[in-house]
Amino acid sequence: MLLVDGDINSLRAPGAPAPDPTTLLAVIVLARSARNAIEGDTNNRCCGVNPLHGPSAGRRHVRVSAEGNRRRMLSLCTLCLDSAVAAPHELRERMLTLPGPAGTRVPYDEPEGSLLSVLGDGISRLVARVRETSPAD
Template sequence: MFLVDGDIEGLGSPGGPRTDPATLLAVIVLARASRNALDGDTNDRCCAVNPLHGPATGRRHVRVSAQGNRRRMLSLCPLCLDAATAAPHELRERKLTLPGPAGTRVPYDEAEGIPLSALRDGINRLADKVRENAPAE
C-alpha cells in the first residue's frame, strides 16, 4: 500500500495515476511473498534473474557480466538453476529489464525509484527499504 499511496484501484483505471514499472514489480514481489508467508512458506528469496519467476529453490555462483570472470552467488528459481548448469551464458539474456532513460532497458535491480537492488538480500530487505522510503503521513 505504501508503494501505490494506498490506491490499489487507481492502478488499473484509465486516466488514473501512472505507476512506474519498478514500483509495480515491487508490489508484485511483495504481494506474492505475503501470500506465501500466509501459507506458511518462509522462503525469503526470489529468483535473482527475474523476480517474477517466483521463489528461489537454490543458489549458484553465476557470471554476472559479459566482460571478465566476475561471479556472484545468486538465488535462482528451478528454471534458472537448470540454465545456470546447462547454459550459464544465457542467464544474462534472461535477466528482467525495465524501461530506462531515453528508451533504453536496464536490469531491474539497477532501475531508478524503488530500491529493487535490496532483493539481493531477500524479500524482507526489500520490504524494509519500501518502509524507509515511504512518504510520511
C-alpha cells in the same frame, strides 16, 4: 499498499499517472511473497535473474553480464538453477530488464538506490526499503 499510497484503486483510475515499472515489479514480488507466507512458505528470497520466476531454490555464483568475467552470487529459481549448470550463457538472456535512460534497458536491480536494488538481500529487506521510502501517514 505503501507503494501505491494506500489506494490500490488509483492504479486503475482514468487519467492517473501510470506507476513506474520498478514499483509494479515490487508490488508483484511483495504480493506473491505475502501469499506464500500465508500458505506457510517462509522462503525470504526470490529468483535473482527474474523475480517473477518465483521463490529461490538455491544460490549459485553466475555471470549475468556479457561484460567481463564478473560473477555474482544470486538466489535462483529451479529453472535458472538448472540453467546455471547446463547452459550458463542463457542466464544473461533471462535477466529481467526495465526501461532505462534514453530508451535503454537495464537489469531490474542495477540502479543504485532503486527500490529493487536490495532485493538480492531478501524480501524482508525490500519490505524495509519500502517502509523507508514511503511517505509518513
